[in-house]
Amino acid sequence: MTTISLSPASLKSEYRRLFSRAGAWGFPLLLLCACTQPEAVTISDAWIREAPPGAMRLAAYLVIENKLSSTITLTGVSSESFATAQIHQTTMDDGVARMRMIDELAIEPGQLQSFNPGGMHLMLINPKVNVVAGDTIVLVLHFAKQADLTVDAQIKVGQ
Amino acid sequence: MPFPAKSPLILLTAVIALIGGIVAARFLISTERVSPEPVNATWLRAPRPLPEFELLSHSGQVFNKESLAGNWSILFFGFTNCPDVCPTTLGTLNRVVGEIVARGNRQPRVVFVSVDPMRDSVEKMAAYVPYFNSGFIGLTGDLADLQTLTRELGVAVSYSPLESAVADGEQQNYTVDHSTALFLVDPDGRLNGIFGAPHITEQIVDDYLIITGQS
Numbered sequence: 374m375t376t377i378s379l380s381p382a383s384l385k386s387e388y389r390r391l392f393s394r395a396g397a398w399g400f401p402l403l404l405l406c407a408c409t410q411p412e413a414v415t416i417s418d419a420w421i422r423e424a425p426p427g428a429m430r431l432a433a434y435l436v437i438e439n440k441l442s443s444t445i446t447l448t449g450v451s452s453e454s455f456a457t458a459q460i461h462q463t464t465m466d467d468g469v470a471r472m473r474m475i476d477e478l479a480i481e482p483g484q485l486q487s488f489n490p491g492g493m494h495l496m497l498i499n500p501k502v503n504v505v506a507g508d509t510i511v512l513v514l515h516f517a518k519q520a521d522l523t524v525d526a527q528i529k530v531g532q
Numbered sequence: 533m534p535f536p537a538k539s540p541l542i543l544l545t546a547v548i549a550l551i552g553g554i555v556a557a558r559f560l561i562s563t564e565r566v567s568p569e570p571v572n573a574t575w576l577r578a579p580r581p582l583p584e585f586e587l588l589s590h591s592g593q594v595f596n597k598e599s600l601a602g603n604w605s606i607l608f609f610g611f612t613n614c615p616d617v618c619p620t621t622l623g624t625l626n627r628v629v630g631e632i633v634a635r636g637n638r639q640p641r642v643v644f645v646s647v648d649p650m651r652d653s654v655e656k657m658a659a660y661v662p663y664f665n666s667g668f669i670g671l672t673g674d675l676a677d678l679q680t681l682t683r684e685l686g687v688a689v690s691y692s693p694l695e696s697a698v699a700d701g702e703q704q705n706y707t708v709d710h711s712t713a714l715f716l717v718d719p720d721g722r723l724n725g726i727f728g729a730p731h732i733t734e735q736i737v738d739d740y741l742i743i744t745g746q747s
C-alpha cells in the first residue's frame with residue numbers, strides 16, 4: 374500500500390511518515406494490551422472433532438484461562454449450529470467409560486481449564502449443519518455473573 | 533556346645549545351595565521363556581471360545597461366531613452417540629491396523645459392536661463405522677444377542693439418562709456406560725487377549741504381534 378520512492382531526498386520524509394504512523398497506532402495498541410491482557414478470561418485451541426456421517430452427538434474441546442482475580446463459573450454452552458449443547462465429563466472407572474453432564478464448572482483465578490478427549494468436553498447435540506474438517510463453528514460460552522464469550526471452533530479430524 | 537562349632541559349615545553349605553538354586557532357577561526360567569511377554573495386554577494362555585451369537589453387520593449381513601474365521605479380530609464395544617471415547621478409540625484402532633500393515637503383517641479385522649442397538653440401526657452403523665477405516669465392520673442387532681457376547685467377555689454395559697431434555701423432540705437422551713477394553717479373538721473364534729485402557733497405539737501393535745506370534 375505504501376510505496377517508497379528511491380530518491381534519497383524523499384526517502385527521509387517517507388521514513389518519518391511511516392514512523393509517525395506507527396507511533397499513532399502504537400500508542401492505543403499499547404494501551405489496549407495493558408488494559409485487557411492481565412484482567413481477562415481467554416479461550417484458546419477450540420476445536421470440534423469432525424463428525425462421521427449421521428453422528429448426532431459431537432464433542433468440542435478448548436482451553437479456558439481465568440486471568441481474573443476472582444473465580445468464574447461456566448454455566449453452559451450454546452451454538453446456532455446445534456439444537457443443544459452441554460458441559461460433559463468423561464470418567465474412567467475400572468475400565469468403564471462414563472459420560473456425565475455437569476451443570477456448572479468453577480474456574481479459579483489463574484486456573485487453566487482444559488477440555489480434552491477423555492476428560493471434559495462440550496457435548497454438541499443434533500447438528501443443523503454439516504460438520505466438516507476445515508470449517509469453523511461459533512460456540513458461545515455462558516458464565517454466571519459474567520458476559521458470554523464467543524469462540525470460533527475449528528473442525529478437525531480427531532487425533 | 534557342639535552346635536556353634538558346626539554352624540559356620542552349615543551356613544556355608546546353605547549359602548552355596550541358595551546361590552546354586554538361584555542360578556539354576558534363572559537358567560531354567562530364561563530357557564523356558566522363549567516368547568516375549570505382552571507389555572500391557574492380558575494374554576490368555578488358554579484361549580476361551582466365544583459363545584454362539586448372531587448380529588448384523590453394517591452391510592446388513594448376518595455376522596456370527598463363524599464370521600470371525602480366517603483372520604484375527606479386534607473387538608471394541610461402543611455406540612455412535614458417543615462423541616468422545618468411541619471416536620478416539622476408533623481413530624487409535626485405525627492407526628493400530630495401519631502400523632500392523634506397515635510392519636509387513638496382515639490387517640486384522642476390526643469389529644465395532646454397538647452397545648446401543650436401540651438407536652444404532654444398520655444404516656447408522658453403515659454411515660458411522662467405515663468413516664474411521666473402510667475395512668472396519670460395525671455390528672448391531674438384538675439386545676439379547678448383544679448381551680450373550682458382552683456377558684461372556686465381561687463387558688460392562690449400563691444405560692443412564694442424560695439430564696436436561698433435548699429441546700427438539702429427541703426423547704432418547706441417554707448415554708451408555710461401557711467397558712473400553714479391546715478384545716483379541718483368534719481365527720477360531722477364541723478370546724486370546726484383552727487390551728485395557730489407556731489405548732496407546734505402539735503398545736497395542738507390539739502386544740498384538742506378540743500374542744498373534746507375528747513380528
Ligand SMILES: [Cu+2]
Binds near residue numbers: 494
Ligand atoms: Cu458428551
